[in-house]
Amino acid sequence: MINVLAASLAMSWLLCFGLIIFKHAHQHFTTDHVGSGPQKMHHDATPRIGGVPIFAGLLIGMVILYFGEWQINSLFMVYSILPVWIAGIIEDLTKKVSPLKRLIAAFVSALIGMWLLDAKLVRLGTPLLDQLVTSYIVLNALMIMLAVGGITHAMNIIDGFNGLAGVVVVMILSALSYVSYQVNDIFLLGQCIALIGATIGFLFWNYPKGTIFAGDGGAYLWGFMVAEICVMLVYRNPTVSPWFPLLLVIYPVWETVFSIYRRKVIRGLPAGLPDAIHLHSLVYKRMVRHMIGSKEGAHMIRRNSLTAPYLWGLAAFSIIPATLFWSSTPVLMLFVVLFILCYCTFYAMIVHFKIKPWMTVGGRKQCPNEKERATSEV
Template structure:
């Protein structure tokens, strides 16, 4: 009952406050402007993340009878708050990438210092328990990498919001199953607040999540996901590796897409961090699909990858299941790239015929 009330409060708070945040953004010029990579029309307020985070935070505090000290002493919330502020400032006045990376590493270090580390890989690539320093280093890399992967996937209407909702709600359900209500409450709260954002994001009076939203929510899911990953062996589950597979599967598509794009940029001699239109959402939009159709297809791809990884628990090891899911992703990318090439060839032939 407590989780249901917290979720409803978060949803209502986000719905009520979004118009005010939108007016505030327009007043201080906290907007996203179209450019060569961004094809939206007009200036769009980028306060979705602020609205979602504040609504989620207030609902969590109310569910805990207003015990703000307990909420604000949670390292996951503290780290997410720092990244929300960082992202909001970056949305308003662009911050150097090196500075953003340093702050992300420091926030990841904070969560490691508080004791949230990847203790074991549960047999992934034949690796189980990790030495302390390896676990700490790997945790920082995973946190920073995942945060940025979800930030980069935020490129078309509905995609980041839709993926975040799926991950947060799934993590919330898993946390309940693993009997960790302290994690379930924030997952459901932020996930519910995102529903109000998604409705606005897909409307004519749209707002964007912004870097503040994608960075802070990305941090919440990866730091919370690590705790779920570690807790998976502490209770009886249907399959020994179900929880690990679900956690990995829910984070897989954005992370794989980021690695793919970094690799492609390096292969053509560019910096891996030089922005372009190589991400999966760009490829789908280049096929002539609308943002909504592209979002739906990408989410279906992500759900399929999760299904492959989780469903293979009875037939394959965690490593084999992960590889199968990765192969499926690469096949989808190849098909979409082929479609892009066919459209380019068709366009060139038409231009030649007109000439």
């Protein structure tokens, strides 16, 4: 596993380095430009094809695992990844692949995984649903599409600041690695280690300065792999509670559910309309007070890098108990409810300007006109 980690990390690191060094040769179709969307919080034109080195790092790890006599399913995992990863990369290059088409690609990948890897949902923690999904293969397929596609899309939602999604993914994969080791599932342990290495190689260049972004290709790759490993871990190991993976990914999943509710019900807007009032966006605007309003590149990068740690801490609030109580369904269900309550409380505190001074960084107070502008955005 050390060889897998080292090879994946080195491949991802080197390809990121090459993409950054030769940015001038491809920047006309691979970069994210300043002000190109409501969720853009960077200063310079930046390559957004980090999904390429992440996939390459994962692939080299898969190759090493494939030649291990008990890892032949690694080839099938690559086949499953391709549709959703390709859709994400095409979007990064053309900006013409709609969220619906990317979601359909995630559904296709989920069905391929169900066919080749036998990744099915047979335990949901409720007797009636468990009986239904095991009795009707079509219902099982629909549930797999919903679960895998939903988590895949949710990971893209939280990919808004330097290091945010990448570190959350490493935290989730570390928990999955631990439980895979505990139940002696070497195949899934290998998948986790390969993606951890590829992600760390990318994070070296992404955090804190954001010299390359994961883009949709990277975010959808992360989301699909996490979802697929979660499904397979529960299916292959009866001692693992089906609520363990739900608690692991509750932060991106609830961010997505809450965003749909906020847009559709509260604001009367299309559910898929991008906006800048996700939790991580509000943290950036109202809790990171380092040089508010400055357009200097160094100041924007500094504020960007100070945002992610808040959300890492929030994600840890679900990932740590999930890792500790991975086989106890009642405890895991309790922590799911507690996380949702904490998220909503935290969001409300920011929206209503109830954040305590010790919770902010940077020290500069917000001007009245800035407060009025922030209120109008929400």
